[in-house]
Amino acid sequence: MPEPTIANGFAEAFLQFAVARGADRQRLIEQSRLRPEDLTERDNRLPLATYLALMKAGIKLCDEPALALLFGAGVSLSDISILGSVGHAATAEEGLCQANRYARLAIDGGDGETAHRLEFVPEDGKVWLRFTSTLFADNPLLTESAFARCVCDGRKVAAATGGVTLCPSPEAIRFTHAEPSYREEYDRIFGVPLVFGSSMNAILFGEELLSVRLPQPNQYVSSLLTERAEALLEKLEDSKSMRGHVESLLIPILHTGEADMETIARKLALSRQTLFRKLKAEGVTFEQVLDELRHKLANEYLNGKNVSVNETSYLLGFSDPAAFSRAFKRWTGASPRTMKAVSSYPSGKALR
Numbered sequence: 001m002p003e004p005t006i007a008n009g010f011a012e013a014f015l016q017f018a019v020a021r022g023a024d025r026q027r028l029i030e031q032s033r034l035r036p037e038d039l040t041e042r043d044n045r046l047p048l049a050t051y052l053a054l055m056k057a058g059i060k061l062c063d064e065p066a067l068a069l070l071f072g073a074g075v076s077l078s079d080i081s082i083l084g085s086v087g088h089a090a091t092a093e094e095g096l097c098q099a100n101r102y103a104r105l106a107i108d109g110g111d112g113e114t115a116h117r118l119e120f121v122p123e124d125g126k127v128w129l130r131f132t133s134t135l136f137a138d139n140p141l142l143t144e145s146a147f148a149r150c151v152c153d154g155r156k157v158a159a160a161t162g163g164v165t166l167c168p169s170p171e172a173i174r175f176t177h178a179e180p181s182y183r184e185e186y187d188r189i190f191g192v193p194l195v196f197g198s199s200m201n202a203i204l205f206g207e208e209l210l211s212v213r214l215p216q217p218n219q220y221v222s223s224l225l226t227e228r229a230e231a232l233l234e235k236l237e238d239s240k241s242m243r244g245h246v247e248s249l250l251i252p253i254l255h256t257g258e259a260d261m262e263t264i265a266r267k268l269a270l271s272r273q274t275l276f277r278k279l280k281a282e283g284v285t286f287e288q289v290l291d292e293l294r295h296k297l298a299n300e301y302l303n304g305k306n307v308s309v310n311e312t313s314y315l316l317g318f319s320d321p322a323a324f325s326r327a328f329k330r331w332t333g334a335s336p337r338t339m340k341a342v343s344s345y346p347s348g349k350a351l352r
Contacts, residue, residue: 003248004135006051006107009042010081014051017071018058031057035252036307036315037300043082047252048107048135055141066182068141072148073189076156081106084153085228088222092212095122102229104236107142109135115134120210121202126171127209130202140177147173148189149251150203168206174198242278246289254317255293261286295331298324302339309336 005206011034019025032054038046059067083106089095096118103117121128136143151170170195179196180186185284186194238244247265250259262277265275279286294316301307301315311334313324328336 004048004107005313006048007042007081007083007105008040008044008046010106011041011046011054011082012042013049013075014054015039015059017075018054018067019063021062021067023058023061023184025192027061028054028057031061033252037297039252042080043250044238045103045108051151052139053139055145065180066185068189069148069182069185069189072145072150073152073297075149076153077106077149078153082225082229083233086225088217088219088226089214090216091214092209094121095214101231105132105229107135109133119254121200123204123206125207125224126204127207128174128200128202128204129209130200130260132200136201137176140175140180143175143177144180144186147175147201147203151190168202168209168212170205172199173204174203174204176201192238242275243281243282243284243289246275246279246286248295250290250298254297255315257317257319259317260288291327294327298328298331298336302336304306312336 007135014026015025015034018028022231029039032050034046034050034054035335037044038050055071056070059065083099086105087095087098089098099118117131117132119130121130131143131146136146151173154169170190170192172195173190174195176198177196245268246264249264253259253263261272261275265272268275270278275286279289296311297316301312302309308314309324310321313321316324318324318327325335325337328334328339332339
């Protein structure tokens with residue numbers, strides 16, 4: 001089963017937030033095992049486990065147990081992910097449907113579950129906005145960060161419109177996790193009654209939430225964002241192919257020298273023969289997937305990510321730079337150092 005993933009933008013934003021609060025950037029990267037590609041192209045994906053390791057490293061290095069909560073309160077979703085900007089809903093119900101459609105662009109459960117799946121739950125003349133994903137129930141750091149962002153982003157919108165709120169303010173919040181040692185930070189940030197150890201992760205609003213009319217964005221900008229979001233959803237689905245699964249498992253281990261078919265089959269809980277058949281059904285072999293992935297990553301590293309030839313050779317799992325050079329010449333007809341030199345000049349041409 002594919003592992004849960006999160007958009008790279010969350011990692012880069014948290015990294016910047018933790019560094020601003022005193023953490024050493026390089027130690028954060030090392031302790032969470034972030035890769036160079038995890039810190040560029042914010043709409044690309046990295047394993048959710050890597051992001052959680054980054055959050056835990058930040059908490060330790062900043063000596064701040066409430067760091068995830070503070071991150072949610074301090075950094076808006078629109079500064080992290082396209083999810084914070086896409087959508088043109090006119091009502092809360094439409095907004096809920098759009099949120100459920102595009103939420104996977106932030107966190108994807110890997111098994112078809114939408115990590116931010118939301119639902120309205122009426123109760124005694126009010127309505128709970130419930131986060132149903134098991135990822136939130138299993139990871140309190142995700143929950144507190146997402147809830148703080150949800151509430152504080154709403155307040156920022158109200159402040160930007162001169163205090164005219166677009167929806168009711170929260171009246172209470174429930175969490176499935178136990179009360180943390182930094183409960184006072186929860187009270188300061190949320191400012192409403194809180195219940196810990198609940199049966200659900202949810203925010204309570206007045207029933208007027210269901211009748212609110214949302215302002216419509218610029219249609220041209222909205223259409224561009226929607227087109228981009230749909231393309232990202234398609235890309236995410238494509239990654240669910242067997243080839244996509246294999247590539248996602250190969251990337252973190254390329255540098256270890258263990259990027260072989262047996263290792264990947266074991267990670268997928270498949271026999272070597274079954275993996276061979278599944279890839280063959282998609283028209284590729286394991287060797288093709290590995291070779292083409294290395295080619296693609298080599299181009300990315302050398303043409304814009306400021307990674308040296310030797311480091312690229314290491315990251316791609318070659319035994320030595322000479323072996324990498326031979327492979328690169330087979331792919332492109334040029335040496336990696338020539339390609340690196342060409343990409344270093346604004347004109348795209350090396351000096352003669």
